[in-house]
Amino acid sequence: MAVRLSPKAGIKADQAAADQPDGLPGLLLGWYDQHRRVLPWRFAPGEVADPYRVWLSEIMLQQTTVATVGPYFQNFLGRWPTVKDLAAADLDDVLRAWAGLGYYARARNLHKCAIVVASQHGGRFPDTEEGLLSLPGIGAYTAAAILAIAFDKPATAMDGNVERVMSRLRAVTDPLPASKPILRAHAAALVPARRPGDYTQALFDLGATICAPRKPRCILCPWTAACEARKQGIAEDLPAKTAKAPKPTRRALAFVLSDVRGLVALRRRPEKGLLGGMMEVPTTPWEAGPVPSLATARSHAPLPGVDWTLLPGSVRHTFTHFEFEIRVVVGRAAGAGGGADLLWVAPDALEAQALPTVMIKILRHALYQRADG
DNA sequence: GAGTCGTGGTG
DNA sequence: TCACCAAGACT
Numbered sequence: 001m002a003v004r005l006s007p008k009a010g011i012k013a014d015q016a017a018a019d020q021p022d023g024l025p026g027l028l029l030g031w032y033d034q035h036r037r038v039l040p041w042r043f044a045p046g047e048v049a050d051p052y053r054v055w056l057s058e059i060m061l062q063q064t065t066v067a068t069v070g071p072y073f074q075n076f077l078g079r080w081p082t083v084k085d086l087a088a089a090d091l092d093d094v095l096r097a098w099a100g101l102g103y104y105a106r107a108r109n110l111h112k113c114a115i116v117v118a119s120q121h122g123g124r125f126p127d128t129e130e131g132l133l134s135l136p137g138i139g140a141y142t143a144a145a146i147l148a149i150a151f152d153k154p155a156t157a158m159d160g161n162v163e164r165v166m167s168r169l170r171a172v173t174d175p176l177p178a179s180k181p182i183l184r185a186h187a188a189a190l191v192p193a194r195r196p197g198d199y200t201q202a203l204f205d206l207g208a209t210i211c212a213p214r215k216p217r218c219i220l221c222p223w224t225a226a227c228e229a230r231k232q233g234i235a236e237d238l239p240a241k242t243a244k245a246p247k248p249t250r251r252a253l254a255f256v257l258s259d260v261r262g263l264v265a266l267r268r269r270p271e272k273g274l275l276g277g278m279m280e281v282p283t284t285p286w287e288a289g290p291v292p293s294l295a296t297a298r299s300h301a302p303l304p305g306v307d308w309t310l311l312p313g314s315v316r317h318t319f320t321h322f323e324f325e326i327r328v329v330v331g332r333a334a335g336a337g338g339g340a341d342l343l344w345v346a347p348d349a350l351e352a353q354a355l356p357t358v359m360i361k362i363l364r365h366a367l368y369q370r371a372d373g
Numbered sequence: 374g375a376g377t378c379g380t381g382g383t384g
Numbered sequence: 385t386c387a388c389c390a391a392g393a394c395t
Contacts, residue, residue, distance in 0.1 A: 100379090
């Protein structure tokens with residue numbers, strides 16, 4: 001584990017200055033010592049880093065904003081303070097705690113990874129790239145981030161921030177993702193032998209607060225004098241990216257079924273694929289083309305013989321690679337329960353289920369539509 | 374290399 | 385409103 005060195009850590013100023021790298025890394029670290037963001041998973045200068053917290057935060061932060069992750073990280077750390085606690089948890093509890101955060105394969109891999117670390121590594125995370133890469137859910141970026149932040153090793157963590165900063169600093173105009181190798185080479189050449197963990201986090205802060213995707217604040221940047229894109233006036237145009245394919249729309253009819261007690265019928269999705277392992281409202285298949293009529297869709301209903309009512313309006317939700325439009329029908333089951341694969345849940349208990357956001361939207365539409373008008 | 378995989382914030 | 389983006393991994 002790494003103890004970070006900085007002037008605030010009680011080390012004499014001249015000693016800290018001698019410890020500071022030269023050139024661009026030194027400039028960035030000097031800026032970081034003054035402007036470093038305080039984040040729930042971040043360790044104070046001089047504090048011993050806990051690889052479990054570093055790992056947990058890095059998994060949550062994959063393609064997810066700092067603001068969104070904050071409460072989830074605190075909740076996970078409170079419920080499962082160590083990797084052994086998380087390994088001993090039920091997967092369904094982990095999925096429930098993850099609900100709303102998205103990319104649910106991360107939660108399944110998180111749990112798998114905790115079990116491997118607890119059972120095969122004595123509860124300690126590996127401190128080598130090879131060891132980390134062998135763990136589920138840890139790829140090139142996360143392995144490097146853990147090496148740098150948790151173990152203070154000079155690894156090159158390439159994420160969207162670093163790609164953007166490097167493309168601007170070196171004025172790389174070739175579009176992503178083809179330009180990844182050259183951007184990585186630029187980044188690797190700068191990682192200092194001293195304080196690589198702080199340097200890595202400093203680069204994240206720089207990308208988040210100064211070298212932002214839009215309207216970079218070059219005036220405040222510690223690297224402004226060296227930035228090639230700023231000199232050329234093209235900083236805001238970088239990094240270039242190849243055009244993305246347009247998003248198709250898929251549509252479906254959702255069946256919100258209640259029984260005589262008012263309990264709502266949910267079912268579990270398959271382990272793999274979209275929203276894998278999460279709970280859902282029964283729907284027709286999600287397909288291109290118009291929302292199927294109730295007559296056409298009846299064979300997909302969770303129970304036969306139910307009198308379905310089509311609600312006005314529709315629910316829209318955007319996934320990474322398609323738009324989703326849902327019409328909602330509501331119905332009342334004749335008795336209590338029924339349907340082998342159905343889980344009957346009281347409306348008050350819906351929040352405690354492993355329900356992805358799109359399903360929350362559908363349920364909200366069905367349960368409050370008439371009250372809201 | 375190209376798809377798949379969520380969600381919320383922002384200009 | 386809408387397109388883009390966020391501490392990517394996996395197949």
